Amino acid sequence: MDVDDFWGLIERSGVEAGRRKARVAWLVDELSRRPVEEIVDYEVWWTITQNRGCTVDLYAAYWFVFLSGSLDGFEYFVSWLVSLGRETFESVADCPDRLIEVPQVLHLLELDKAYASGRKRRPSDPEQMREESPEFEVLAYVAHHAYERVTGQGSDGLGEAAEACRVSGAFPLVPAIGGVPRGEDWDFDDEQEVARRLPRIARHLGLRSSPTPSP
Template sequence: MDEDRFWELIERSDRETRSRKERLAWLNTRLCQLSADEIIDYHMWWELNANRGYTCDMYALSCYLLRRESTDGFEYFIYWLMSLGREAYDQVADCPDRVMELPQVVHLLDLKRRWFAERRRGLPWSDEEYPGFELLAYVALDAYEQVTGENVDILYAALKARGVRSRFPLLAAEFGEQDWDIADDAEVARRLPRLARYLTSPN
């Protein structure tokens, strides 16, 4: 399986289903029709693309959107961005500030702004809208176990042999020299100007 086929499955799973639960089931069915090697290929492309989002700018995006600092939330935010498809993910991974070009993100930010302005409790979005999609990362693992009857450790060993490993879970300190203070408004404005303009606009 090449990268094009990987993204085709991600995008078709969205187009051909109406909920996250249906989407996971759709992907599971398709992956279970593949060989063990193809399932490993799929998860390799998943990990390689998810790793592209491992930057401090992307971490800042997740913190501002979720309104909390959370390394788990960051990881699941990356998975949600991937769920939006290749074009959307590529543009944000290459230039995180372009997240403001995604209608899904602008919608969520508008929901959050109105929600907090009205001092309402709970979350401003539904489970289907929530900007995190943890379970999407496990589809290939479940399919691998179903197809082979083997523990997913075998899959991880195969990826390790290819030099591929997940960069999650993580600690913010692991960003190293690229780290910056996401609470610094001036730095946010410099690195993520469109997001900063939205956050400081009155409406």
């Protein structure tokens, strides 16, 4: 399985099964029909992709757009971003400032405004609430479930096989043991720095001195 096959599965899951629970089930079923080696390949590409999203600037974009500094939440957010497909993920990974232009993000922000104003009632159904969250934690476990189904063993072997390919995950982020997003650290409280690094998001926040964003 190469990177194109990996993204093909991610994107097909969104076509074949709309809701998140169904997407995960579809991916597990699809991977379970394949050799163990392809399940390992999928896990390797998943890890490489998540690692690409584990950056300080994308964490900052997540922080400012969704008003959350949770490290676990950021990990699940990157998984959600992967679920939106290759074009969207790579665009935002290359330029985190573009997060504020993603249609699914704008939709979620509009929903939050509608809930806050009372124009719309928040769903009480837990599954519907998860559908409206910019986090998709369980998508990260697809290969684990497929590996267990095919081999009849625990998923530890999957992790060992991925590490044998010299691929290890940046997540989970545990600062106490050096697990932090890659990239230059900077002060999120410095409005000028926010405006310089994330001009589109700065304008969304109403910060002053926001320069014109680069293409």
